Amino acid sequence: MKKAKKGLIAVFVIGATIFLSGVGVLIYAIVAGFSPVRILLDESVTYQAFDGFGASGAWTFQLIGRNDVNANEAARLLYSDEGLMFNTLRYNIGAGTVEVDDERLFPERKTESFFIAERFTGDKAAFKDPNNFDFEGRDQNAMNVLRAAIATGNVKHIELFSTSPHYLLPANGKGAATKPHENNLPAENYEAYADYLLTIAGYFFRTYGAEIEISLSPVNEPQWSWGGNEEQAHNQEGCHFDPVPLGEFYDVFMRKLKEYNATNGTNIKPDLFDSGTFTADALSNAFSSGHFRDYIKEFEKYDWFDELEHISVHSYHADDMINVRKNFVKYAEDHFANKQIHMSEVCLMLDGTDRSIDMGLKSADLMLKDLTELGASRWCWWTAIAELEFEDGLIYFDKKDLKRNKPIEFVTTKRYFCFAQFTRYIKEGVRVKSKTKFDDTNWDEIGSCAFKNEDGTVALVVINYANRSRKLRLPSGYEVVEASCTDASRNIESISDFGKLSKKSVTTFVLKKIG
Numbered sequence: 001m002k003k004a005k006k007g008l009i010a011v012f013v014i015g016a017t018i019f020l021s022g023v024g025v026l027i028y029a030i031v032a033g034f035s036p037v038r039i040l041l042d043e044s045v046t047y048q049a050f051d052g053f054g055a056s057g058a059w060t061f062q063l064i065g066r067n068d069v070n071a072n073e074a075a076r077l078l079y080s081d082e083g084l085m086f087n088t089l090r091y092n093i094g095a096g097t098v099e100v101d102d103e104r105l106f107p108e109r110k111t112e113s114f115f116i117a118e119r120f121t122g123d124k125a126a127f128k129d130p131n132n133f134d135f136e137g138r139d140q141n142a143m144n145v146l147r148a149a150i151a152t153g154n155v156k157h158i159e160l161f162s163t164s165p166h167y168l169l170p171a172n173g174k175g176a177a178t179k180p181h182e183n184n185l186p187a188e189n190y191e192a193y194a195d196y197l198l199t200i201a202g203y204f205f206r207t208y209g210a211e212i213e214i215s216l217s218p219v220n221e222p223q224w225s226w227g228g229n230e231e232q233a234h235n236q237e238g239c240h241f242d243p244v245p246l247g248e249f250y251d252v253f254m255r256k257l258k259e260y261n262a263t264n265g266t267n268i269k270p271d272l273f274d275s276g277t278f279t280a281d282a283l284s285n286a287f288s289s290g291h292f293r294d295y296i297k298e299f300e301k302y303d304w305f306d307e308l309e310h311i312s313v314h315s316y317h318a319d320d321m322i323n324v325r326k327n328f329v330k331y332a333e334d335h336f337a338n339k340q341i342h343m344s345e346v347c348l349m350l351d352g353t354d355r356s357i358d359m360g361l362k363s364a365d366l367m368l369k370d371l372t373e374l375g376a377s378r379w380c381w382w383t384a385i386a387e388l389e390f391e392d393g394l395i396y397f398d399k400k401d402l403k404r405n406k407p408i409e410f411v412t413t414k415r416y417f418c419f420a421q422f423t424r425y426i427k428e429g430v431r432v433k434s435k436t437k438f439d440d441t442n443w444d445e446i447g448s449c450a451f452k453n454e455d456g457t458v459a460l461v462v463i464n465y466a467n468r469s470r471k472l473r474l475p476s477g478y479e480v481v482e483a484s485c486t487d488a489s490r491n492i493e494s495i496s497d498f499g500k501l502s503k504k505s506v507t508t509f510v511l512k513k514i515g
Contacts, residue, residue, distance in 0.1 A: 054088025
């Protein structure tokens with residue numbers, strides 16, 4: 001009987017403990033839910049320098065740019081003061097696959113190259129002769145959008161990137177390898193490929209370099225398969241590199257880049273290495289024959305690695321995972337602490353076109369995590385413009401409008417407006433410390449970041465993920481210069497009530513110190 005009583009007492013104690021714990025949790029949740037969210041701001045604690053936002057023109061600039069009206073409207077929505085105010089444009093250097101019979105590639109993803117293939121007779125010196133390139137007639141649809149974007153006056157960075165060498169250079173003469181994970185660029189063509197890229201980058205520098213920084217990324221997402229059947233080739237141009245060959249190619253490229261800049265008086269910046277992800281294992285070997293760390297281990301063998309100002313990565317497969325970003329930052333501190341991190345590509349890789357505030361918040365949260373946990377110094381989305389029914393665009397179009405050759409009525413979703421809450425207000429500057437009262441819990445469901453702009457103002461972005469409004473207490477000692485909100489019913493709408501966060505919203509406050 002004594003044992004039975006002790007057992008009953010133990011059960012009672014455990015039950016009471018659970019009950020009281022549950023009551024405590026409930027009380028805490030109620031307090032956290034009804035207490036004001038207090039934002040703490042400390043400008044003396046600084047993090048990464050920041051220089052802008054952007055997106056890629058692949059693959060749709062070559063479709064949109066057929067019509068000047070459409071090119072100008074796209075540029076207005078993406079780059080002007082009335083739009084997202086992007087200052088970075090990622091321009092795809094095509095591999096010329098429109099000239100190649102390869103049924104694996106989607107027709108709209110086959111690209112036009114500036115290089116005139118008919119001029120190539122086997123002498124690889126042809127790739128460094130500007131007379132063999134047509135910069136006024138080739139790829140002009142994409143160039144029309146680029147020129148319209150530059151006309152807004154906001155573009156400060158053109159990031160040239162290549163997904164595949166020109167089709168004359170790979171081993172199989174195509175824009176994607178015959179087998180998955182095959183190194184498709186022979187070592188004897190490394191110099192010719194570098195010459196090809198630098199001749200193109202040189203044109204951009206001579207044309208725009210006086211006002212705009214020109215950078216060049218020769219390899220995009222080297223880990224992925226980029227070869228084999230239609231599914232494995234991902235229906236687009238791509239070139240896989242194992243870690244050792246990529247290090248060897250970069251060694252050639254960096255040497256040629258230095259020589260080109262010195263000889264031509266240019267200042268083309270290297271942009272390496274556009275890693276497909278920064279997760280610890282870079283996915284399984286089913287998708288990659290080399291992990292992120294394997295590539296860095298190879299790069300560390302070369303002197304040029306120490307000279308790099310930044311490392312470019314893509315945020316695929318990191319989603320909203322804070323620990324993945326923290327682990328990467330720790331790794332970066334051990335191996336390249338002196339380099340900035342550029343997040344140069346990401347999208348959500350989903351079907352459909354979700355126009356809801358939930359998708360807007362999901363996308364904004366990804367950006368927020370990269371800015372705060374990853375410490376990105378530049379942040380770029382993947383596809384600036386997409387066809388409807390693909391969940392990877394910032395503005396969308398109906399392909400039927402192109403067939404009718406009529407002005408496009410571009411579609412914007414909540415992602416576009418949630419992004420604008422960041423991109424319109426965060427300028428070149430530095431991230432400073434912002435913290436909410438309940439940062440160590442998930443009860444308040446609030447996220448924030450703050451950047452001090454060059455004009456001395458602080459752009460504070462606050463995300464309320466919860467399906468309820470919250471009272472807000474802004475940092476003391478500041479006045480609100482400007483404030484706007486995007487939620488289910490509003491799009492970057494000016495607000496005057498600074499004491500409230502609407503449910504499921506992204507709100508931006510531009511603050512200025514009093515006195």
